[in-house]
Amino acid sequence: MLFEDRQKNRSTGPTLIGFNQTQNEHENTVCPTHPESSDRILKIKEALTKTKILEKCTVLTNFLEIDDADLEVTHDKSMVKDLMESEKKTQEDINSQCEKYDSVFMTEFQNSMKVAKDGVACVRDLTNRIMANEASNGFAVVRPPGHHADSVSPCGFCLFNNVAQAAEEAFFSGAERILIVDLDVHHGHGTQRIFYDDKRVLYFSIHRHEHGLFWPHLPESDFDHIGSGKGLGYNANLALNETGCTDSDYLSIIFHVLLPLATQFDPHFVIISAGFDALLGDPLGGMCLTPDGYSHILYHLKSLAQGRMLVVLEGGYNHQISAVAVQRCVRVLLGYAPFSIELNEAPKESTVDSCVSLVSVLRHHWNCFDYFPSRTSLRLAQWPIVNTKVIYNYDPTTRRADTGEIIQDELASTEFTASDVIPTENMETLIYFNEGDDAHFDLEEDNHPEKPARTRRILKTLRESGVLEKCVDRNCERIATNEEIRLVHTKKMLEHLRTTETMKDEELMEEAEKEFNSIYLTRDTLKVARKAVGAVLQSVDEIFEKDAGQRNALVIVRPPGHHASASKSSGFCIFNNVAVAAKYAQRRHKAKRVLILDWDVHHGNGTQEIFYEDSNVMYMSIHRHDKGNFYPIGEPKDYSDVGEGAGEGMSVNVPFSGVQMGDNEYQMAFQRVIMPIAYQFNPDLVLISAGFDAAVDDPLGEYKVTPETFALMTYQLSSLAGGRIITVLEGGYNLTSISNSAQAVCEVLQNRSMLRRLREEKEQFATKPQKIESSCIKTIREVCAVQQKYWSILKGFQVTPSNYGLDIDDEAYDDDSIDMADQSSSSGSSSSSTRPSHNLEIMDSGPAHAVVPLATCPHLKEVKPLPPAKINARTACSECQIGAEVWTCLTCYKYNCGRFVNEHAMMHHLSSSHPMALSMADLSVWCYPCDSYVHNPALIGAKSAAHESKFGETMPS
DSSP states (O other), rough: OOOHHHHHHHOOEEEEEOOOOOGGGGSSSEEEOOOSHHHHHHHHHHHHHHTTTTGGGGGEEEEEEEOOHHTTTTOOOHHHHHHHHHGOOOHHHHHHHTSSSSSSOOOOHHHHHHHHHHHHHHHHHHHHHTTTTOEEEEEEEEEOOOOTSSSSSTOOOOOOOHHHHHHHHHHHTTOOOEEEESSSSSHHHHHHHTTTOOOEEEEEEEEEEEGGGGTOOOGGSSOOOOGGGGGGEEEEEEOOOOOOOOOHHHHHIIIIIIIIHHHHHHHHHEEEOOOOBBTTTTTTOOBBOOOOHHHHHHHHHHHGGGEEEEEOOOOOSSHHHHHHHHHHHHHHHHHOOOOOOOOSSSSHHHHHHHHHHHHHHHTTOOOOTTSOOOOTTSOOOOHHHHHHEEEEOOOOOSSSOOOOOOOGGOOOOOOOOOGGGGOOSSSSSEEEOOHHHHHHHHOOOOOOSOHHHHHOOOOHHHHHTTGGSSSEEEOOOOOOOOOHHTTOHHHHHHHHHHHGGOHHHHHHHHHHHOOSSSSSHHHHHHHHHHHHHHHHHHHHHHHHHTTTTSSSEEEEOOSSTTTTOOOOOBBBSOOHHHHHHHHHHHHHHSSOOOEEEEOOOOHHHHHHHHHHOOSSSSEEEEEEEEETHHHHHHHHOSSSSHHHHHHHHEEEEEEEEOOOOBBHHHHHIIIIHHHHHHHHHOOOOEEEEEEEEEBTTTTTTTTBBOOOHHHHHHHHHSSSSGOOEEEEEEEOOOOOHHHHHHHHHHHHHHSSSOSSSOOGGGTTTTOOOOOOOOOHHHHHHHHHHTTTTOOOGTTTSSSOOOGGTOOOOOOHHTTTTTOOOOOGGGGTTOSSSSHHHHHHHHHHHHHHHTTBBSSOTTGGGGGOOOTTTTOOOOOOTTTTTTOOOEEEEEETEEEEEOTTTHHHHHHHHHHHOOOOOEETTTEEEEETTTEEEEOGGGGGHHHHHHHHHHHHHHOOO
């Protein structure tokens, strides 16, 4: 079957665990207590067996033997030959041979070569099976590790590069793009070197660097090494320059940098270089990541590539704690939600600096980083100055000390608990519905958008797709009691609704029009609404009956609820189903913190009002706002509406305005806002107000969110509360859209994995840059700027003038269009709050976001003399007549707009091959073929002419 067909027919399969059985034959004969020993694997086997995880996996120990030709795909023939000749040498000679390398040991009789080849055979076999859809994912528990071995030399306990070999096998099996994420505390420079000029591989490493003071002491381990040739932009080093980094630091990196980048790259296969030496308690790492922290990272990366993931063991030298981390990671591979973690600390300032440094050199290659400012996306007065210069402090003449003995019994350890043991029963997804909900309908309008056909169509789609039969479906007849409803709603409201049970049709229609906003009534409305609440409460009870993660639920009921306030039904909603469930979970099941995420295109004003002063229920909403002009009009639903009193900071609104938002915008909101804050809140239960009226083709929402993004949001939220998640239907009025979206959400709940591709291959971002609407970026910046006061995990990442030490007027910073042009240009004035010459001094005084221009480039010869009219810095794009972000070609001097507008400057380059353009905003020169800024004396004439046109004065020398 072709890989394209395997993508379309992706289904869940077993989790593979591979062991190279010969691993105990590879030992350090000079140092018997060396940390890279066979005890590492034995401890992992023991942990997986003790917690019954191994029973749930398919264990493989025998693999097709590989030959030298297989190894030579990633390693030079001379390297393979040199290592293989160890067969003829004594142990003494082998030890002498190893001294040529950095931190390498081998055993005689070719035992080490046999073990290393078995490890390679294991990773290749697992890769082949996963790519063939014979398995969902796998974990290669092999040694020796591999990521320090490059194409010419073994290094750092590594003989052959296992993950590089796995990547080549994936390419052979049909993958075109592979993501390698290296979590080892030491930089995997060997893997980096092998794929440095290969754009098929995105290599992302999070490692301790300390400006070169930490092994392997290489300048190439720093953020400024981003690949070369065709691979430029496909190498990412998140170099940490401080010890003690915690789960907060690592998850900040995941949400702010890695996930956006990996999502845009859109891999076919994901390989994790799983070094566990960043764990708290590791004798070599110096970091403070927890075993559960590792599992959360894996969980989110598993959303990529339809879940095709291979985890490969690298380092980790506290054997007992490493074994616990492996156990946690395999749980996630099996589909269990990771255990909850507490993020009590803000990410370190140095971690934020490392993230910003990396973004600064990658942002011109990847649109996903448009959220961050740069000189080409801000006006002159807004340039952020960040001291992210490359610093290298290591003296390369210093002799590197070998790793000495480590006594495992003297290291910190942790014990397994009952919750670590995998239950014997399978995980379940519960589906609740109410077959009698058709008794609630509009007496006047047959085709009212909130009609009984909504739930019927969803159930029909689930049944026909085969999803329903994989779940436990319940026609729930539970009727919520008065006491349960009054957990949220007033006695007066309930009594008023009870009077409708005896009204005639004419009276009901008059009552609905006179007393309510966008409500219709029948004599059975109250009963149907009680049953809707009852179904949600039943789901809460059954979720809490089992251990966290054993059950999740989809509740397909109507009428919806999130517009109903404590005292009033409104907006098609009678009772607030989700709000009652939140209070019920707290009262009945002692849930301390409940998260409500509302992705209905309309703001859930009723839910927000009910919990606006509550410190234990967080309400988060992504909705259409249109600057207050979208329903519900006049309600507090802007980014500044954050709660009051004890609830201040517990309402998080992402209010989109301006244009039709879609997948990219919703995914950015989740990465930048929703998930970081939700992680720090750390709920005991997640409730989703799942309105599908932001879906493609919905007549009321008019947004463009696909079923796949609804599924992705559900998957990401399932990482919280140990997997205790309940999705409750709200709005959604296109029957096809609502059914397809509900099916996608149900599939994720049932599979515990993202099996759908987020986009068709022809639309993938690596070949078609994703477009994030500028109004979306503006909104998310505003949200984060407000919310960072309450949630420390956001601090340092936000685009605010104070971050960068500049005295900037807030009004000047408020920029709807991310306009690079000076705003005074429309009036012809050259006045500015900052003198232009001073701005140029800022530009030359140090790197802004570490953007360092090239001093020369081979395309300078294409720069032509100025035309007779010189340069008009206040002109508009010759194609679209927009005056924002204008560039002039330095060959033909045609004016075109930049990539934040309509990309006509880029199109001009592609059609004409003219290589260089000058920005009318900041007077920088960009070379398209070199993919870099350039500053050279040959450009001074054009820059001076633009400066004089823009500011009315001669450019300072």
